[in-house]
Amino acid sequence: MTRKFKPGEKLPSSPELAKNYGVARMTIQHTIRLLWDDGLIVSRQGSGVFVRERTERPVGLRPHLERAFEQPDVTVDFAGFSGETLHGATAEPLDKIRAGPLRPNSLRVRLLVPDPTSPWSLPCRTSPDGGQRCRPM
Template sequence: MPSGPQLKERFGVAKATTEHAIRILRDEGLVVSRKGSGVYVRGRTERPVGLGPHIERSFEAFKVTIDFAGFSGETLHHAIAEPIDRIRDGLLRPESLSVRNPTPIPTVASS
């Protein structure tokens, strides 16, 4: 996994933010830290990891950015429906919300 300073630069966030994110990943069992060596993504997790809680937690931020790469907008809608409802109800108040959903362009075989 990239180092803390690399993550800080790549995503334009504070050092504390990268440390917090790595701590969450470690607590979820998704990464392992090796002192003096770095942080490594686990090859296999002990239990399935749902994205719902992570997406919902991200909506508590001041600026929310989601890059979604999936097969359907329906999957994205399902993942963000509850936080969007909480924004409508005034329970969450991010300053901005940016969602990117790149759509693959099917290739056509030439004959």
């Protein structure tokens, strides 16, 4: 069963999706997390998960990193709220290095992330499962 969800449309609950598609709830939760990380869905506390209302798919980090890892000397400068995004986007290229198809001469990664012990001056974002990704202010 295939279905296309429209912008603004609410997704069924994880148990409903798991039942409809015959997969484990963990598979659904992982998929929801990937869609959320890519900015394709939004979570509204107490209301559910909705397809993001935008006309274009956001440009993700992954295509840029894949091109960078094809170079002989790989340099990645990353600034973000956590290293989670970079970790997920570099997993596949790093696996290719371990397996052998990619063999860069050098690999340099620099991270700029906020100090988690200092209060942030921005709102906390909730994840699709309703949990918080940063400490409340």
